[in-house]
Structures are given as C-alpha cells and as structure tokens.
Amino acid sequence: MFLTLEANDKRPIYQQIADGIKSLIAGGSLREGMTLPSVRQVAGDLGVNLNTVAVAYRQLQDEGFVTVRHGAGAVIAPRAPRSIDKAELLKPLQTVLTQLILSGLTSREIEEAVRRELAHLQQTRSSNGEKGGAQ
C-alpha cells in the first residue's frame, strides 16, 4: 500500500501525509490494528525531516485516528463513535465550496464532483471490505 504526494500540492508536507493516511482509513485500506511505518522510515524514504513526519503522526493521534504505543509504533485506532459537532465538521467543506465557486465552477459541476468522489470512496470501501472478508 502506497501513499502518493502530488508535486504541486500547496499544503505543508505533514498535512499531506496526515490527510493521505486519513483518506486511506476512510477508504478502508487502512483498518483498525494495522501498523504504520516508523517515523524514521517514512522520513528516510521521502527525504524529509523526522519532525515533519512526527507532526503528521501527532496530528493523527490527536484526532484519534492512530494510537502511538512505545515499541509498537503508530497503530490505526478503532473507529469508536465520537460525539461529533456537525457544524464544526462541515466548516472545511464550506471553505472548499467557497473556493470552488470563486474559481468559477457551477453548482452542477461541484455537485457532480462531490458525487463522483463519494462514489469512488464508496467503491474503495466496498472493495476493501470484500478483500477483508475474503481474508
């Protein structure tokens, strides 16, 4: 399993790593109990500073996506139902929607893009679910 970081992505590297891992968790590719590679390994493979990867892992830990155990590394945490503030969760969506509208995309185009992304995510989840079931 690989995580791809785009060359022209403007987000900080740690954010790209954290978001990429969250996306793999959402898609079901990374499941509860799976271990992430060590900070040293990722930093070495990417050629970035150790702290950059450590910040990404810390963010994932703070958000409850991974648990960091001494000696075991970062492990994908169980998806326990959390008390979710929906308004808070939707804030990034509002920001992205504003950006898309300001970029000149029509409501229809945005709706289509959202539908496509959701379908892709759903497809990834179901195919990963089948794989998990087969195992």
Add this chain to the structure above:
Amino acid sequence: MSAPTEFEVMIFATTLVVLTLAYGLVKFAWSQPLKNGPGFFLGVEVPAGFYDGRGKLWLNGYRAALLALHLALVVALGGCFVLKRWEWMPVWCGGFALVYVPTYAALTLWMRHKLGTRPPVRAVAFSLQSRHLGDYISWPLEALSAAIVASCWWVLLRHGAKFDWLPPFQMTWSAIVLPGKIALVHSGAPLPAERTEEHYRYQDATRRNSINVLNSWGWLMVVTLCIFPLRQFVSPMKSLSLIWIFLAVFTAVFVYMMFLIFRGQKLATTMGRDLYPSGNFATPYRSSSWMGTMSRPYLVWFAIWFGGILALILYSQFR
C-alpha cells in the same frame, strides 16, 4: 600431497580476484552506461539519437577510462609478482578498492554532471509497509557469527602462546557488517507515483541483495578468522589437510559472494530496465540522489568500516 607454498596460495587468490574482475568488467561495467536502455547514459536521460552522435564519443571515453583504470591495477599487480613482494598483495587488494571505487564513482559523477542531469520534479509515493530488521536480518545467524568470533578470540587469548594479534583483529574488524545491514534496512528512496509497485519491488530487491552481499563478506571474514585459533591446536601433520579445507571453504564462500554480486547486478539490470533510474528522479522535497537507497548513515558506516580496514592493512605493512 604437500602443503601449498605462500606463493601458490597468492597465485590462487590472485587468479580468483583477476577472473572475477575480468568477468565483472566484460559482463557489467563495460555496458553500464546503457543498462537503462538507449534513452539513458549512466542513468541520465539523453535525447533520441544520442548514440548516433556524441553518445558514441561518451561511450568510447567511458570505456577507455575503464580500461586505463584496470590496466593500472594489473600493472601494480604485475609489479608485486615481478619483484616477488608477496607481502604487498594485501596492500594491492586494499589499494585496488581504494583506487577503483572512488575513481569509478568520480568518473560516473563527472559524466553525469557534464551531461547535465536535471530531472523533472515528479509526484512521490512512499510505502506504508513497515520494514522490520527481522525481515532482512537473520538473528540466529548473527548470533552464530558473533559466537564463532568470540570463541576464536577466547581460544587465542586463553591458549597462552604468543600470537600476532593484528591479522585476527583485521578479520574481526572486517567481519563487523551488522551496522551496515541495519543502515541498509532503514535506507530508502522516494518512489515515483507511476508504477509505484514495480519501483518498490526493485528497490527492495536491491536492498536485499546488498544485505546478502554484506552477509557473505562477513562470513568470508569469519571463516578466515577461524584459521588462527585452529592453527594453535593442530599438529603439523594435520595442518596440511587443514590448509586445504580452509582453502576449499574460503573459495566456496568467495565464489558464493561473487555469485550474489553478479546476480544482483543482473537482477537490477533486468528489473530496472524500464524504471526511473536512481538519480533521475527528483521529488518536491529531495533532489535526485545518484546513490539510490544508500542513505547517509550507511555511507558514514561504510567510510568508518572501510577506512578501518585500510588503516589496518597499512599498519600491518609499516609497523
């Protein structure tokens, strides 16, 4: 059957080295610039038709430099024989590595620099699979190797007889390759976003092969170390068969090591033919690295370890 003389042993060892060198030159080094296909020269992307024009000059220049380098080494070896200075043979071996490796690396880097390697920045991928030391290093074999080395020293020190500490110390130092293997496991390079799986498998195969080569080198040194304590105990009658057994085991391990090196070269050429060569792949966070997966910790270890071997060889000659 009589015991081989020092001269015969030297002839045998030199023949092995020269045959290996000749095979490596003909089979791999000669065509190294072309190993990534006609679109590349020493891993640098070149325009179409390069080998119809100035590419021929580059290739001829590379081959002439390679031949000159080998010729210099052969002349030095011939000098040892003509002057009958067998004690210079270890210096030649050390000098060979000292001259060949940096000269070849400098030649390659200079050619790459002249060809103007400015690889485009590409999207980068990394594996989420953890690399554990146990997946690459056999701890029982490491323990066995350490136990043999410790036993050899225990016998040498406990036996009481005076012995020259330097040769066994040289072998022991040369056998300490575990830090290098650990550094190799932790070393990695960014993967391109296209055909990531293939690049990952290629990188992992070269990593495993490098570790295997270090392994066999370590065992070669451990085998050689064993001769020192054995010599203390074995009577002159039995020492004859001991020498032959030692030569057979040493040759077997040496041949196995060379097999691994050449198999690794062949594997790298076959697997990496259509992939982005090391040093021709830059990421937004890392400039292209000609060294591929060899990280800074590995290079630091290698410099200390190899420097130690050379220092010990020099010390043994001039003490």
